[in-house]
Amino acid sequence: MKALSLAFGLLLTGLASAWAVEPGEILDDPILEARARDLSRELRCLVCQNQDIDSSNADLARDLRVLVRERLVAGDSDDQAKAFLVARYGDFVLFDPPMKPATYVLWFGPALMVLLGTGGLIAYLARRRRNPAIPAAPLSADERRRLERLLSDTDTPESHPQ
Secondary structure, X not given: OHHHHHHHHHHHHHHHHHHHOOHHHOOOOHHHHHHHHHHHOOEEOOOOOOOXXXXXXXXXXXXXXXXXXXXXXXXXXXXXXXXXHHHHHOHHHEOOOOOOHHHHHHHHHHHHHHHHHHHHHHHHXXXXXXXXXXXXXXXXXXXXXXXXXXXXXXXXXXXXXX
């Protein structure tokens, strides 16, 4: 039963990307269409950000798919079409941006955030170990009587006539 569920899930996942590319976008030349599909899987949807433009239903993703196809029909190579989109939208449009100073944040930002968080946690725990919480002082006799009065005062309807 699990295998059937997994197979059905994979089928739906595959169909989801097929539904994103609309029939009017598909090129007549199957070789160009295959190149466009491959290229579209390498480009990030700038709206969804975690989805390629091939499987995104966002309007911008559709525009980018059409633009990729127009560039390929005009004779651009895959690299030229990607370079055109990078020039327009920046390296963030690529799922695998190049390693250069402008993209260091994309490459090293997540690891840096984990390291900073771990360092902060270690510093916090070390500070707590050096300065343990001071135990609360015992209640004075006056505070103890007041606490007993509060605890003995029940909140019953008889104690508060309406």
